[in-house]
Amino acid sequence: MTPQQALRDINGVITRTIAAGLCNQQNFPALRNTGTLRSEIYIQGSPDLSISLRDIPYEDIYTALDKGGAFNIRMIDGALIQMCYTFYRNKITSHRLCVFPSPFLHIFEAAEEEYERDELFADIVGGYIVRVPVRFDFSDNPEEHVDVHHPKSHLTLGQYKGCRIPVTSPVTPTRFMRFVIRHFYNPALSRITFDNEAERRVLPETITANERRIAFFTS
Amino acid sequence: MANVIWGTTTKPVSSQRLAEIIQASQDTDGTLYIGYPVLGTPDGAFPFDGILLSPQHGIIIFDIVEGRDLGDYEGRQDNFFSKLQSKLIQYPALVQRRILLANIVVLTFAPVAAISTVSSSDYPVYSDERVIGFISSIDWAHPEVFPALAAAVQALSNIKKGRRRRDIQQPDSRGAKLQRLNDSIANLDADQGAAVIETVDGVQRIRGLAGSGKTIVLALKVAYLHAQHPEWRIAITFNTRSLKGQFERLINTFVIEQTNEEPDWQKISIVHSWGSPSSPAGMYYIYTKSTGITYYEFGAAKQKFGGGQEFSGACAEALQVVPEPQPPYDVILVDEAQDLPPAFLQLCYRFLKPPKRLVYAYDELQSLTNASLPAPEELFGADARGRPLVTFAPDRPGRPRQDIILERCYRNSRPILATAHALGFGIYRTGGLIQIFDQAQLWLDVGYRVVAGQLADNHTVSLARTPETSPEFLESHSPIDDLIVFRRFGTSEEQDNWLVSEILKNLREDELTAEDIIVINPDPLKTRKAVAYARSRLYTEGINSSLAGVSGSPDIFFEPDVITFTGIFRAKGNEAAMVYVINAHDCFESFHPTGLTRVRNQLFTGMTRAKAWVRVLGIGHQMDALIEEYTRIRENNYTLTFTYPDEKRRQELRIVNRDMTKTEQDRISRRINELSNVLEALEHGDVRVEDLPISVRNRLRDLLG
Numbered sequence: 044m045t046p047q048q049a050l051r052d053i054n055g056v057i058t059r060t061i062a063a064g065l066c067n068q069q070n071f072p073a074l075r076n077t078g079t080l081r082s083e084i085y086i087q088g089s090p091d092l093s094i095s096l097r098d099i100p101y102e103d104i105y106t107a108l109d110k111g112g113a114f115n116i117r118m119i120d121g122a123l124i125q126m127c128y129t130f131y132r133n134k135i136t137s138h139r140l141c142v143f144p145s146p147f148l149h150i151f152e153a154a155e156e157e158y159e160r161d162e163l164f165a166d167i168v169g170g171y172i173v174r175v176p177v178r179f180d181f182s183d184n185p186e187e188h189v190d191v192h193h194p195k196s197h198l199t200l201g202q203y204k205g206c207r208i209p210v211t212s213p214v215t216p217t218r219f220m221r222f223v224i225r226h227f228y229n230p231a232l233s234r235i236t237f238d239n240e241a242e243r244r245v246l247p248e249t250i251t252a253n254e255r256r257i258a259f260f261t262s
Numbered sequence: 263m264a265n266v267i268w269g270t271t272t273k274p275v276s277s278q279r280l281a282e283i284i285q286a287s288q289d290t291d292g293t294l295y296i297g298y299p300v301l302g303t304p305d306g307a308f309p310f311d312g313i314l315l316s317p318q319h320g321i322i323i324f325d326i327v328e329g330r331d332l333g334d335y336e337g338r339q340d341n342f343f344s345k346l347q348s349k350l351i352q353y354p355a356l357v358q359r360r361i362l363l364a365n366i367v368v369l370t371f372a373p374v375a376a377i378s379t380v381s382s383s384d385y386p387v388y389s390d391e392r393v394i395g396f397i398s399s400i401d402w403a404h405p406e407v408f409p410a411l412a413a414a415v416q417a418l419s420n421i422k423k424g425r426r427r428r429d430i431q432q433p434d435s436r437g438a439k440l441q442r443l444n445d446s447i448a449n450l451d452a453d454q455g456a457a458v459i460e461t462v463d464g465v466q467r468i469r470g471l472a473g474s475g476k477t478i479v480l481a482l483k484v485a486y487l488h489a490q491h492p493e494w495r496i497a498i499t500f501n502t503r504s505l506k507g508q509f510e511r512l513i514n515t516f517v518i519e520q521t522n523e524e525p526d527w528q529k530i531s532i533v534h535s536w537g538s539p540s541s542p543a544g545m546y547y548i549y550t551k552s553t554g555i556t557y558y559e560f561g562a563a564k565q566k567f568g569g570g571q572e573f574s575g576a577c578a579e580a581l582q583v584v585p586e587p588q589p590p591y592d593v594i595l596v597d598e599a600q601d602l603p604p605a606f607l608q609l610c611y612r613f614l615k616p617p618k619r620l621v622y623a624y625d626e627l628q629s630l631t632n633a634s635l636p637a638p639e640e641l642f643g644a645d646a647r648g649r650p651l652v653t654f655a656p657d658r659p660g661r662p663r664q665d666i667i668l669e670r671c672y673r674n675s676r677p678i679l680a681t682a683h684a685l686g687f688g689i690y691r692t693g694g695l696i697q698i699f700d701q702a703q704l705w706l707d708v709g710y711r712v713v714a715g716q717l718a719d720n721h722t723v724s725l726a727r728t729p730e731t732s733p734e735f736l737e738s739h740s741p742i743d744d745l746i747v748f749r750r751f752g753t754s755e756e757q758d759n760w761l762v763s764e765i766l767k768n769l770r771e772d773e774l775t776a777e778d779i780i781v782i783n784p785d786p787l788k789t790r791k792a793v794a795y796a797r798s799r800l801y802t803e804g805i806n807s808s809l810a811g812v813s814g815s816p817d818i819f820f821e822p823d824v825i826t827f828t829g830i831f832r833a834k835g836n837e838a839a840m841v842y843v844i845n846a847h848d849c850f851e852s853f854h855p856t857g858l859t860r861v862r863n864q865l866f867t868g869m870t871r872a873k874a875w876v877r878v879l880g881i882g883h884q885m886d887a888l889i890e891e892y893t894r895i896r897e898n899n900y901t902l903t904f905t906y907p908d909e910k911r912r913q914e915l916r917i918v919n920r921d922m923t924k925t926e927q928d929r930i931s932r933r934i935n936e937l938s939n940v941l942e943a944l945e946h947g948d949v950r951v952e953d954l955p956i957s958v959r960n961r962l963r964d965l966l967g
Contacts, residue, residue, distance in 0.1 A: 054801075058802055061797045062794050062797075063794065066809075067808060067810075067811050068806075069808075119790075
């Protein structure tokens with residue numbers, strides 16, 4: 044996948060999410076050179092993304108990301124979506140695809156009607172809410188890859204440092220977004236359609252034979 | 263004739279005497295402020311005993327003496343003078359070649375002191391009417407800077423700062439016009455001044471049309487009270503979350519102007535009415551925590567008290583608690599009181615220390631059905647013996663006013679406001695008036711004047727706004743047909759495409775910025791879907807937009823470089839230079855008469871968000887009909903001419919258009935459907951009229967009358 048293809052893919056995903064009425068606010072992705080034959084897709088405004096890795100309460104992480112504009116999409120229920128890629132010689136060298144649910148609001152499933160009707164007080168929420176951030180990471184750097192323990196493409200649930208569920212290959216923006224909508228916005232699944240070609244595009248596999256022996260995801 | 267505004271004073275008797283003398287003088291114009299302004303100095307807040315802001319003579323400072331002893335009056339006069347001068351000289355508009363253009367004169371007023379031997383021309387002292395002669399003799403070479411002088415004294419010079427300066431290339435672009443509109447100097451008018459400065463040891467009501475400056479007035483009031491009474495605990499609360507950011511910014515600016523320091527945020531609380539454990543605290547939440555009673559979040563409240571009654575049910579239950587809580591606040595100010603249930607106002611009343619200083623402000627005619635809120639006797643209930651807890655005494659001279667009306671609208675131009683009212687009430691509607699209120703006087707209160715006929719039952723009357731109540735500068739920047747545009751489309755795609763192309767034009771040619779534009783969809787239930795297409799198209803054009811909603815920072819309505827799309831509820835309290843109301847055809851009619859009130863109200867609210875230009879867009883024949891109704895308004899030159907309905911007709915209108923909950927509406931819908939089915943059966947002959955028993959036929963006849 045070339046940088047231009049990835050950029051088009053991300054923009055297409057954002058446009059369709061807006062058109063489906065699921066995106067309240069968004070920030071444009073942008074492409075820049077970072078060295079000889081190297082480039083990256085980042086979030087316009089260059090917000091600081093590292094805060095999500097710090098050891099502070101999730102509410103603070105979410106608030107900092109939100110206020111800092113560190114997202115491509117803010118979903119209808121407050122979840123923040125980030126999509127960043129790096130490239131070398133027009134091939135993906137790493138990616139970071141994240142969902143940060145809002146710790147302050149009900150998830151879309153639980154309060155679909157309130158969100159749709161734009162209930163003014165939908166944010167008056169008392170219950171103790173538990174939210175799990177979800178991250179698809181990829182790096183083709185051989186120094187980072189440890190067979191089974193640190194697969195090249197992996198899925199992390201929550202902020203567990205040790206959680207690296209192997210994924211068969213790097214994930215495209217469309218397939219990532221499809222995953223997010225299907226599993227976290229299921230009531231709205233039929234409402235949004237993605238570009239067929241983009242959806243079918245799967246990147247070359249990076250998973251090893253050993254990694255296939257434990258539970259893994261097909262991207 | 264001067265008017266007098268009463269702030270906090272420690273010299274009531276002498277001040278009263280001064281006010282009487284000033285008001286008795288026919289030739290003395292301007293405003294006499296007692297206990298105002300409070301200036302920020304290096305030593306902190308510095309209150310003045312009194313000043314006269316005079317368009318002819320400049321500013322006259324009064325050093326007021328309550329008793330017999332003049333004391334070091336020369337020193338005091340020096341002090342007043344230098345404090346004010348050092349403040350005013352900071353405003354470039356008041357200075358020319360390092361010389362202050364504002365005229366500052368100081369005198370001592372001491373009605374009961376013995377002064378016969380002391381008066382000199384350098385340090386004048388007066389005790390009676392001769393002070394007028396002195397004032398009249400003051401010469402001022404630069405009366406043209408009076409607006410800038412007033413703005414500086416009223417701490418309003420800085421509120422427009424902090425917004426980005428626009429990059430204006432063409433002198434006549436929309437951006438340039440808007441810049442000029444924003445730059446027009448803000449002065450408080452007499453009613454606003456009174457609302458800011460006069461505070462009652464009891465309940466005070468401030469009402470006015472949307473756009474009459476209530477938010478700024480309340481913020482100034484908080485700043486003034488905080489400067490005068492730094493030990494008081496002050497709270498300001500409201501319904502629309504996005505007001506929080508506005509209030510924080512304004513109060514911060516005004517307190518710094520008046521005390522030269524940041525506010526003591528331990529003493530000032532800016533809180534939403536409801537609140538929750540995770541969001542910043544709200545008044546109701548704080549109340550439940552202090553009494554230890556159950557706090558209801560939205561979902562739980564809906565379950566227990568029913569849809570539409572969530573907040574009022576929660577507050578009503580909180581009020582049942584005994585014993586009453588320990589009240590923490592000295593003053594509570596409530597904005598948007600028309601959107602808050604009476605139970606909430608009663609809750610605030612309980613939460614105040616004696617003498618229960620509650621200031622509640624609301625938009626008059628917001629609901630368009632009646633005076634927006636019941637009278638205070640009804641609103642606050644009665645004590646154990648049935649006596650109302652709160653009544654308003656008639657105004658007395660020398661006493662702060664309990665009931666203040668702001669009749670000037672500073673946001674909407676006359677054509678926009680009159681159109682919004684005409685459509686809201688259905689003045690020129692083919693089917694007749696939709697709603698009207700009992701107190702005809704309200705029209706005058708909110709700034710309409712009778713230009714023909716009589717404002718009385720069964721009489722024809724023509725009402726219009728005047729340049730006094732709707733400043734001309736709001737409409738003179740553009741031709742009327744550019745101020746208001748109604749447009750009809752065949753399909754929603756056509757509408758959205760036109761909207762997008764207009765927005766692109768606004769940004770790329772008209773020199774407007776994204777924050778100058780709001781797009782409003784009147785029906786809150788359909789907004790999300792209705793705006794999706796336009797927003798996605800804007801995204802592909804590289805224009806960022808957001809859908810105002812609960813997921814965003816609820817306390818912020820505008821983000822830089824982002825066009826705000828919103829449903830009608832979240833638009834309340836906000837304004838923008840260019841407003842697009844889309845799908846307005848939904849507002850023309852409604853299947854249920856009760857719905858008609860609501861949709862016309864939505865159209866009213868949408869249109870009155872516009873500071874400069876409004877575009878009302880819609881689809882199909884409903885939109886044609888709406889445009890027809892607007893054309894009649896325009897042909898009448900934005901004057902409202904109609905026959906005032908009598909009591910009987912007003913009753914009818916009230917019943918037909920009464921507010922209903924969703925359950926009631928559904929129930930009525932079902933019954934009407936059932937009845938329609940019966941009628942169909944009769945018409946088709948499935949059931950013959952003769953088949954109906956005589957008793958049934960009689961009952962029908964009686965009911966239909």
